[in-house]
Amino acid sequence: xxxxxxxxxxxxxxxxxxxxxxxxxxxxxxxxxxxxxxxxxxxxxxxxxxxxxxxxxxxxxxxxxxxxxxxxxxxxxxxxxxxxxxxxxxxxxxxxxxxxxxxxxxxxxxxxxxxxxxxxxxxxxxxxxxxxxxxxxxxxxxxxxxxxxxxxxxxxxxxxxxxxxxxxxxxxxxxxxxxxxxxxxxxxxxxxxxxxxxxxxxxxxxxxxxxxxxxxxxxxxxxxxxxxxxxxxxxxxxxxxxxxxxxxxxxxxxxxxxxxxxxxxxxxxxxxxxxxxxxxxxxxxxxxxx
Numbered sequence: 001x002x003x004x005x006x007x008x009x010x011x012x013x014x015x016x017x018x019x020x021x022x023x024x025x026x027x028x029x030x031x032x033x034x035x036x037x038x039x040x041x042x043x044x045x046x047x048x049x050x051x052x053x054x055x056x057x058x059x060x061x062x063x064x065x066x067x068x069x070x071x072x073x074x075x076x077x078x079x080x081x082x083x084x085x086x087x088x089x090x091x092x093x094x095x096x097x098x099x100x101x102x103x104x105x106x107x108x109x110x111x112x113x114x115x116x117x118x119x120x121x122x123x124x125x126x127x128x129x130x131x132x133x134x135x136x137x138x139x140x141x142x143x144x145x146x147x148x149x150x151x152x153x154x155x156x157x158x159x160x161x162x163x164x165x166x167x168x169x170x171x172x173x174x175x176x177x178x179x180x181x182x183x184x185x186x187x188x189x190x191x192x193x194x195x196x197x198x199x200x201x202x203x204x205x206x207x208x209x210x211x212x213x214x215x216x217x218x219x220x221x222x223x224x225x226x227x228x229x230x231x232x233x234x235x236x237x238x239x240x241x242x243x244x245x246x247x248x249x250x251x252x253x254x255x256x257x258x259x260x261x262x263x264x265x266x267x268x269x270x271x272x273x274x275x276x277x278x279x280x281x282x283x284x285x286x287x288x289x290x
Contacts, residue, residue, distance in 0.1 A: 041072045059085040063094050066102070075106040093119060097129060104132050109139040127153045131162060134169070143169040147177075158188045164198060171202065178202055191218050200232075209240040227256040227273045234280050247284040253277040 048065035055061060066081030079102055086095035100115035116133040120126065134149035150166035153159075163185035170178035182199040186192070196215050203212035216233045223229065234249035254277045257270055264270065 041068055044068050045072070057088055059089040059092055059095065062088070063098050066098050070098075070102045070105060073105070075102055078102045093123060097126070100129065101132055104136055109136045112136045113140065124152070125156070127157050131165075135165070138165075138169045143173050154185075158185070160185060160189055160192055160195060163189075164194065167198060167202070175202055175206060191222070193219060204236070204239075209236055212236050213240070225256045225259070227253040227260075227270070227277065230256060231273055231276050231280065234277070234284075238280065238284060243284045247281060250277045250281040250284065254281065 045065060045068045048061065048068060052058070052061045052065065062081040062085040066078045066085070069075075069078035069081060079099060082095050082098040082102060085098070086092050089095070096115055096119040100112050100119055103112035103115060106112075113133055113136040116129050116136065120129050120133065123129065130149040130153040134146040134153070137143070137146035137149070146169050147166065150162060150169070154162055154166070163181060167178040167181045170181060179199055179202050182195050182202070185195050186199075189195070196219050200212045200215045203209075203215065213233065213236045216229060216236060220226065220229050220233065230249050230253035234246045234253065237243075237246035237249055254274065257265060257274050257277070260270065
């Protein structure tokens with residue numbers, strides 16, 4: 001994982017070891033907020049403080065503790081440790097990355113973008129920094145500027161969640177491009193339901209019923225008795241004014257639900273799907289026909 005998330009130009013500089021420590025911590029979860037229980041973090045912060053007391057001029061130790069403060073959402077203390085690392089090792093790339101990620105988590109979007117841009121100038125291939133800057137630019141309502149960062153990150157680490165983020169960011173500015181991004185993801189990662197689901201939403205928003213239906217059919221090919229997807233198929237057919245086909249699909253959904261064991265059939269989710277299917281069947285049945 002680290003080798004994919006940390007790609008940089010050849011030629012190690014004096015701050016490479018510090019940057020490596022930051023990225024190793026990040027990819028192992030230490031710098032990722034919300035991954036550790038607060039009790040665990042308190043103990044780890046205390047242990048890191050002891051290590052700093054033994055080696056107070058070790059910049060990497062301050063960055064390690066700063067990452068823990070970041071995970072604990074103590075932004076001021078995290079930034080203070082980043083700054084200490086930078087004072088100990090001026091020009092320390094790890095310190096700038098730590099500052100950028102902390103400012104991003106703290107919601108200081110413009111400041112985070114500046115720090116991440118400064119970091120990425122010598123290290124343009126560090127994936128986590130690319131994604132973080134992309135998110136800041138989206139938050140600053142500049143989605144088209146964010147797109148190259150997402151593209152660069154995804155070229156090295158095709159993460160389905162990042163593809164979805166990228167498509168969401170592009171939706172208002174360039175919806176056809178957003179759909180193309182999802183198709184790229186599907187080509188690389190396979191027809192994941194989350195990717196197809198959002199692509200269908202975008203197709204329907206543009207009244208592109210035929211492509212939306214084709215996507216639903218691809219999903220149904222992998223789960224042909226899925227009542228919820230049969231209802232979704234019927235809804236698209238109904239919107240397309242293909243009422244007989246819609247009626248058939250609503251009926252197929254009801255039959256799929258009837259075939260479920262009672263333990264699965266009598267749930268709120270299935271009850272909602274059944275209600276949608278019955279309402280759709282009623283709408284698409286000609287008056288006077290049983």
